[in-house]
Amino acid sequence: xxxxxxxxxxxxxxxxxxxxxxxxxxxxxxxxxxxxxxxxxxxxxxxxxxxxxxxxxxxxxxxxxxxxxxxxxxxxxxxxxxxxxxxxxxxxxxxxxxxxxxxxxxxxxxxxxxxxxxxxxxxxxxxxxxxxxxxxxxxxxxxxxxxxxxxxxxxxxxxxxxxxxxxxxxxxxxxxxxxxxxxxxxxxxxxxxxxxxxxxxxxxxxxxxxxxxxxxxxxxxxxxxxxxxxxxxxxxxxxxxxxxxxxxxxxxxxxxxxxxxxxxxxxxxxxxxxxxxxxxxxxxxxxxxxxxxxxxxxxxxxxxxxxxxxxxxxxxxxxxxxxxxxxxxxxxxxxxxxxxxxxxxxxxxxxxxxxxxxxxxxxxxxxxxxxxxxxxxxxxxxxxxxxxxxxxxxxxxxxxxxxxxxxxxxxxxxxxxx
Amino acid sequence: xxxxxxxxxxxxxxxxxxxxxxxxxxxxxxxxxxxxxxxxxxxxxxxxxxxxxxxxxxxxxxxxxxxxxxxxxxxxxxxxxxxxxxxxxxxxxxxxxxxxxxxxxxxxxxxxxxxxxxxxxxxxxxxxxxxxxxxxxxxxxxxxxxxxxxxxxxxxxxxxxxxxxxxxxxxxxxxxxxxxxxxxxxxxxxxxxxxxxxxxxxxxxxxxxxxxxxxxxxxxxxxxxxxxxxxxxxxxxxxxxxxxxxxxxxxxxxxxxxxxxxxxxxxxxxxxxxxxxxxxxxxxxxxxxxxxxxxxxxxxxxxxx
Numbered sequence: 001x002x003x004x005x006x007x008x009x010x011x012x013x014x015x016x017x018x019x020x021x022x023x024x025x026x027x028x029x030x031x032x033x034x035x036x037x038x039x040x041x042x043x044x045x046x047x048x049x050x051x052x053x054x055x056x057x058x059x060x061x062x063x064x065x066x067x068x069x070x071x072x073x074x075x076x077x078x079x080x081x082x083x084x085x086x087x088x089x090x091x092x093x094x095x096x097x098x099x100x101x102x103x104x105x106x107x108x109x110x111x112x113x114x115x116x117x118x119x120x121x122x123x124x125x126x127x128x129x130x131x132x133x134x135x136x137x138x139x140x141x142x143x144x145x146x147x148x149x150x151x152x153x154x155x156x157x158x159x160x161x162x163x164x165x166x167x168x169x170x171x172x173x174x175x176x177x178x179x180x181x182x183x184x185x186x187x188x189x190x191x192x193x194x195x196x197x198x199x200x201x202x203x204x205x206x207x208x209x210x211x212x213x214x215x216x217x218x219x220x221x222x223x224x225x226x227x228x229x230x231x232x233x234x235x236x237x238x239x240x241x242x243x244x245x246x247x248x249x250x251x252x253x254x255x256x257x258x259x260x261x262x263x264x265x266x267x268x269x270x271x272x273x274x275x276x277x278x279x280x281x282x283x284x285x286x287x288x289x290x291x292x293x294x295x296x297x298x299x300x301x302x303x304x305x306x307x308x309x310x311x312x313x314x315x316x317x318x319x320x321x322x323x324x325x326x327x328x329x330x331x332x333x334x335x336x337x338x339x340x341x342x343x344x345x346x347x348x349x350x351x352x353x354x355x356x357x358x359x360x361x362x363x364x365x366x367x368x369x370x371x372x373x374x375x376x377x378x379x380x381x382x383x384x385x386x387x388x389x390x391x392x393x394x395x396x397x398x399x400x401x402x403x404x405x406x407x408x409x410x411x412x413x414x415x416x417x418x
Numbered sequence: 419x420x421x422x423x424x425x426x427x428x429x430x431x432x433x434x435x436x437x438x439x440x441x442x443x444x445x446x447x448x449x450x451x452x453x454x455x456x457x458x459x460x461x462x463x464x465x466x467x468x469x470x471x472x473x474x475x476x477x478x479x480x481x482x483x484x485x486x487x488x489x490x491x492x493x494x495x496x497x498x499x500x501x502x503x504x505x506x507x508x509x510x511x512x513x514x515x516x517x518x519x520x521x522x523x524x525x526x527x528x529x530x531x532x533x534x535x536x537x538x539x540x541x542x543x544x545x546x547x548x549x550x551x552x553x554x555x556x557x558x559x560x561x562x563x564x565x566x567x568x569x570x571x572x573x574x575x576x577x578x579x580x581x582x583x584x585x586x587x588x589x590x591x592x593x594x595x596x597x598x599x600x601x602x603x604x605x606x607x608x609x610x611x612x613x614x615x616x617x618x619x620x621x622x623x624x625x626x627x628x629x630x631x632x633x634x635x636x637x638x639x640x641x642x643x644x645x646x647x648x649x650x651x652x653x654x655x656x657x658x659x660x661x662x663x664x665x666x667x668x669x670x671x672x673x674x675x676x677x678x679x680x681x682x683x684x685x686x687x688x689x690x691x692x693x694x695x696x697x698x699x700x701x702x703x704x705x706x707x708x709x710x711x712x713x714x715x716x717x718x719x720x721x722x723x
Contacts (some may be wrong), residue, residue, distance in 0.1 A: 067687045075476050076537060076691065088449035185670045239560040239580050242668065378475050383687045389495075389672050396583045398673060410494070415688075 029054025032387035036071075038064040038303075042336040047265035049323055055316045064088075065186075075100045080308040083317040086305050087130035087306035089121050089371075090187070091379040095306075096124040100341040102307040103129045107258075107318050112325065115342045118302040118368075124375050130304025131325045133333075133339040134267060137300045137368045139290060139360060140273070141253065141264030145283040146174050155218040159199060160224065162260070162290045166235045169259050177237040180248040180258040181228055183395040188245025189388040190302060193369055194262040196223035198299060199291040207374060209416060211409040216402075228394060241395045254278040266364075267337040286357035288364055300368045302341060319323045379415035386411020461702075464695045472692035486696035496697070501678040502562040502589065503658065503701075506676060507708075508659035509593040510600070515650055517597070518604030519642075523634060525605065526612045536609070543602035547662030548700055554595040555667055556583070585673040592674050595663045600656050604649040605657030612638060647716040651709045677701050 039061035203217020213220025272284035685694030
């Protein structure tokens with residue numbers, strides 16, 4: 001009889017104790033949070049996180065452009081748009097001034113911060129507003145088959161070589177418009193001009209935020225003149241005045257209609273080389289950004305996760321941010337087009353050969369600068385709007401380069417003064 | 419004198435608090451309360467807040483008087499958007515009304531299946547503005563767009579023409595989509611008025627030897643004038659509120675940007691909520707003032723005294 005009773009008692013005791021052990025490993029199990037991120041995201045995020053922590057996630061995705069109005073509308077009304085939200089680098093100055101997000105300095109460990117170098121872009125006046133999850137910076141994307149078909153064997157390192165390569169591709173009839181360059185009044189037109197300004201060896205502002213782009217000798221002035229020259233020479237599609245960068249990536253580069261994305265996103269390489277999503281699978285490659293001098297430069301546009309102060313589930317939200325930015329998840333999430341922000345994860349992925357154009361990306365990541373070393377100013381969105389509006393008008397022939405630069409400088413001054 | 423005064427008071431009292439008056443007050447109270455909560459209070463609050471600085475990036479909401487309004491005078495981009503908006507209003511009202519009245523006259527001639535034609539005509543109005551705009555975005559596409567395809571088929575050099583690279587053609591392109599969407603409403607209003615014209619008036623005109631064009635000009639138009647004024651009021655307010663078409667077709671491009679897009683950018687991009695509110699107040703007032711011209715005209719044409 002004892003043979004049966006003792007094991008039975010032991011099993012019963014174990015059955016009673018197991019939930020207690022489980023609760024200890026998943027202290028927040030049973031809670032629910034909402035997460036608002038740009039589309040697309042991996043399909044298994046919610047299930048993986050719930051399996052690991054017991055926290056239920058309602059993952060809501062919107063197009064990147066639609067997230068900001070939703071955030072602003074909810075936050076200005078004192079409600080949480082979600083427990084965890086997207087935070088773009090360009091919003092940090094404004095949102096810090098508004099005091100909408102929970103400082104994360106004390107909840108994220110120092111090792112994580114030191115492993116994620118771009119975290120400093122989200123630190124304003126010592127306050128860490130978000131933890132970067134995607135390491136967006138600019139490289140140049142090329143279609144290596146188009147280059148090979150045109151007889152170009154070496155990737156361009158200078159802007160002159162870039163123009164020569166584009167002209168050769170056009171002359172050989174491989175594509176009509178070899179260069180993809182957004183010229184619509186959208187953020188993509190601004191960021192392309194910022195990159196070209198750096199490529200011409202300059203900066204946008206001095207340390208006191210005085211514009212450095214109004215003189216014809218300045219890099220910013222030359223960058224816009226360069227863009228208009230590409231348009232005039234027929235190297236850029238005139239319809240680019242109405243296209244966002246995402247549209248040029250998806251409907252032109254991924255379709256093999258254009259050969260070079262001047263302001264390329266590393267995260268797009270997976271999508272570009274996926275036969276299900278792209279007609280140029282196996283042909284898309286990242287190269288270092290060509291510059292006037294030949295010494296490559298780039299700047300970072302990382303995106304982070306942040307937690308609104310009015311979130312009712314801050315502990316579970318913090319758990320999600322930690323999990324999503326962990327090394328393991330970052331390595332796994334790379335297949336969805338999100339380049340790890342952790343240096344350790346990036347190196348490990350490259351060593352195992354799992355990173356598309358890994359050597360170029362790692363080399364370019366070492367040259368990444370902050371667009372605003374002083375910290376992103378609160379007036380950045382208004383300035384950027386002034387930039388892309390002026391570029392768009394100049395591309396349509398409504399403004400000269402002089403007038404466009406004056407309009408951008410005026411937009412910067414107006415933005416700063418208010 | 420001493421007798422009539424109490425009688426008058428009694429009459430006033432019975433008018434003020436009689437059962438009919440109470441019933442009347444009860445019947446109108448839901449709409450009065452709804453309007454107060456959803457229209458008058460938000461409007462008053464918007465006007466009040468426009469006199470303050472409401473900006474989440476700056477602490478407090480200090481009273482700034484007319485500062486938000488005076489800032490408009492030095493806002494260069496705003497000037498361009500006002501010009502764009504006024505062009506939209508003029509084009510949309512003129513073309514919407516002219517083609518709307520002509521279309522209503524044509525539909526009024528249909529004897530069989532008029533309801534089906536009307537249902538088809540109403541479709542663009544029934545569709546959301548964004549859907550209409552996306553459809554037209556495809557039509558205007560430089561490469562594979564329908565418009566360029568048709569023009570190229572006639573041998574014209576429009577194969578890769580970009581309609582939004584020229585300000586004039588861009589403004590016309592946006593206006594066409596707006597008129598396409600709003601014209602059905604004009605058609606419905608004017609058609610209803612045309613159908614109420616007694617047939618014997620046309621018979622009398624025909625006996626007098628009037629042609630079809632004379633009947634349209636001398637019988638139809640004078641009798642639908644009030645309906646046209648209502649339709650024009652509606653078209654004016656809608657043209658001032660043009661947003662979807664400009665946003666979907668050309669984004670925030672300055673050459674096509676109407677005031678409403680500027681309000682959106684000031685409010686949600688620059689977070690200057692009170693400036694956005696001041697702009698909203700001004701465009702509402704301008705829209706109402708211009709509409710008032712039509713409304714007063716309708717009043718003069720329709721009053722019974």
